[in-house]
Every structure is written in C-alpha cells, then in structure tokens.
Amino acid sequence: MDNYRRKKIIFIHHGASIGGAPFSMLEILRRMDKKKFSVLVILPEAGPFSDLLKKENIEYKIIPLFIFYYCPQCETSLSIRDLPILLRDIFRNLLYLPKILKRENPDVVILNASPLLLSGLIAKLMGKKVIWHIRETISTEKPGVLKKIIAAIIRFSARKTIVMSIFSLKNVGRLGLNNAAIVYGGVDLKKFRPKSVSSEEFKKLGLNENDKIVGFVGQIYKEKGCFKLIETAPLVIQKLPDVKFLIVGSGDMMDRENDNDSKISENHKIDLLFRRIVDEKKLSDNFIFLGQRFDVEDILPLIDCLTFPSIAPEPFGGVMIEAMACGLPVVASDIGASQEIVVDNITGLLVKPGDPKALSEALIDILTDEEKARRFGEAGRKRAEELFDIEKIAPQLMNMYGI
Numbered sequence: 001m002d003n004y005r006r007k008k009i010i011f012i013h014h015g016a017s018i019g020g021a022p023f024s025m026l027e028i029l030r031r032m033d034k035k036k037f038s039v040l041v042i043l044p045e046a047g048p049f050s051d052l053l054k055k056e057n058i059e060y061k062i063i064p065l066f067i068f069y070y071c072p073q074c075e076t077s078l079s080i081r082d083l084p085i086l087l088r089d090i091f092r093n094l095l096y097l098p099k100i101l102k103r104e105n106p107d108v109v110i111l112n113a114s115p116l117l118l119s120g121l122i123a124k125l126m127g128k129k130v131i132w133h134i135r136e137t138i139s140t141e142k143p144g145v146l147k148k149i150i151a152a153i154i155r156f157s158a159r160k161t162i163v164m165s166i167f168s169l170k171n172v173g174r175l176g177l178n179n180a181a182i183v184y185g186g187v188d189l190k191k192f193r194p195k196s197v198s199s200e201e202f203k204k205l206g207l208n209e210n211d212k213i214v215g216f217v218g219q220i221y222k223e224k225g226c227f228k229l230i231e232t233a234p235l236v237i238q239k240l241p242d243v244k245f246l247i248v249g250s251g252d253m254m255d256r257e258n259d260n261d262s263k264i265s266e267n268h269k270i271d272l273l274f275r276r277i278v279d280e281k282k283l284s285d286n287f288i289f290l291g292q293r294f295d296v297e298d299i300l301p302l303i304d305c306l307t308f309p310s311i312a313p314e315p316f317g318g319v320m321i322e323a324m325a326c327g328l329p330v331v332a333s334d335i336g337a338s339q340e341i342v343v344d345n346i347t348g349l350l351v352k353p354g355d356p357k358a359l360s361e362a363l364i365d366i367l368t369d370e371e372k373a374r375r376f377g378e379a380g381r382k383r384a385e386e387l388f389d390i391e392k393i394a395p396q397l398m399n400m401y402g403i
Helices: 020-030 048-055 080-104 117-125 145-157 166-173 199-204 226-239 262-280 296-302 318-325 356-367 370-387 390-401
Strands: 007-012 037-043 060-062 108-111 129-133 160-163 213-217 244-248 287-291 305-308 330-333 348-351
Touching: 007 080, 020 037, 020 048, 020 318, 020 390, 037 048, 037 080, 048 060, 080 117, 108 117, 117 129, 117 145, 129 145, 160 166, 160 390, 199 296, 213 226, 213 296, 213 318, 226 262, 226 356, 244 296, 296 318, 305 318, 305 356, 318 330, 318 370, 330 356, 348 356, 356 370
Parallel strands: 007 037, 007 108, 037 060, 108 129, 129 160, 213 244, 213 305, 244 287, 305 330, 330 348
Antiparallel strands: none
C-alpha cells in the first residue's frame, strides 16, 4: 500500500453564481493532480457554480458563511436593517467552518475572494496556512478606516496574498498589503481559439453571418458600463444600421432566485432595467440577449469585436483574454487592468471610460476596417499565448500555494 499522503487543499468561495472568480478557480481545480491532492470546495449556497463542480466530480460542501460585501467607492455597504442577518451569518460561520477545518485538517486553505474575512480569521486562528486571492478592487484613492480594517484582517491571516494585475497590486498597496504577488488570470488556449463558424450557428442565435456583431460578455450591472453601451448603440447604428449587440450574461448570473442575498435580487432588477431601456429606446432590433451561457468559447467566434466598457476600474477581465485567444479585437475602457491586457492600437483600442462617443468611434473603426480587425485579432492571440496561457499560469499558482 502506498504510504504517500495526498495533500489536503480546501478552497473557500463566496457564492455559487458564475463569473470571473469562480471560473478562474475552476481552471486551477481542473489541473490539480488527484493522485497528489485531495480537494474540497466550500460554498455558502447551491447554484450554477456548485452544479459545475458536481459535473467535474469535484467535492464540495455547502455551509453558512459570513460574506462581507462592500462597495469600493464607499466606506460601507451595510445598514442597520442588515444587522440581524449579519449576526446570524457570523454565528453560523463560527459554528460550521471550525468543525470542517478540524475534521479535514487541510494543509492549505485558499480563499478565493476578499469578502471572506471571517473565514480567513478562523483558518488563521486554527493554525492553518492561508492563501488569499484578492480578485476585487478594495481600495479607493483615500481609503477610510473600514478598508484599512479589511486589509489588516487579510494581512494578519494570509501567509500569501495573490492579485491578478499590476493595477491590483497598486490598489492593495495603498492598504499596506505590500507583499502581494501578481499572477495573471489564465485562459485555456485549446478551448478558446480562432475557428470558422457555419451559417447555421449564426441562425441559431437569430443572426446573419454577414451581420456586424459587437459582443458583451459579463454580469449586467452599472459598473460594467452596460448602460453606457445603450447610449453608444444609436451612434454606431447611425453608421451601421444592421449592427447587432450580442449580450451574454445576466444581472445575477444565477439560475434561481435567492431570497437570502439582497445583492443578487438587486442585480436582477438592474438586468431587467437594462432590457427595458433597450426596448424604450427602440433598440430591440439591434440587441440580442442570450442570458447566462456556458458555451462562451462557441459564441465568441461569432462576433466581430468584443467590448469591455467598464466605467469603474476592474482588477482583471477574463473575457478580454478569452476574446483575444479567439483572435478577436477588443475595445475596452482605458482604466484598471484593461490597460495591461489590451495594447492600444495593437490588440484593440482603449477609450475614455463612460464616453459613448469615444466608444462608438472605436467600434465603428474596427467594424468598418476588416484588415485592422484581423491584425488586432492576430496580435491578441499571440499576446494571449505569451502572457495568459492557463497551462503556464496554473503551475505558477501551485508554486504560490506551496504545493
């Protein structure tokens, strides 16, 4: 009998919806050798992400967790009416997580987001090695007391902190997290690649293969620049009347309602508002909503250009590297990590955030210049191969985890 003991790794994630953070974690989980590692994922609820884990035969447990959601632009996102739920979640987190950590006795606890403050503290106080991914923008130019407390908890608890961009490194540096390491997000280059698409594939989505198609992939909420895209659309339509805006994603990226999470229901309302404004502006003929999809690698080859019109700085943008891997030009806001992913006038165009005129001009430029679009797309694929290959990124993270 083999006496070699597999290392026990526990990943803790803060939700069960679909987005960049869970997908980034999933790509690492897929590449962990089951002969060497025993992996358990802890989630606070069931949802699309737990469904994916089940499909991948990755063990997970659902336990109550205290998730401290906060707004990067404000000092707090809590109100007095949140207090009963907050106290309940703290109590449950303190009750259930220590039991699992004691029973499983993991070699490493990996937190997949900064709002997992209490879980990080519990793991640290139980003597566990804590690795903390910071996938959010947690600081403003002049962070207040609350943000400093958040950083102090992370600094105390984490053996290592990992960020996804130079922008994020500078962001957490303002809070004294000066030992963070940068590891870019990765993309599966075999899955996301340039490929030809049949006319039937276009027809399935109500498209024509001759349509000019702008793609948006992500959650529908204000900071993503969705509403600015509505302002941009008429300016593009003036030049290209048949242009289509293909919207992939929804407000909460969940398949089901969750009455325990007010942020999810609020995001769902924003999604509905977005669609209603498109109707009111009489743009329905130019917008196609696909909702949440798990086949983005098959949808991206249908579009001519991806737009990432964020109006708030983001720590990364996984859909941009997926689009580049597919050989697509990208038009993104000149803010946050977009400046590191997209090379202006080489792999795409960077535009002033929140400026519909600038965004429309960039989109029209690429949609009407096939040679430029092709050149940007080829350069983007090459950049994805050089910097964002998940087969190179995964070993870097394994090394960071100390496994």
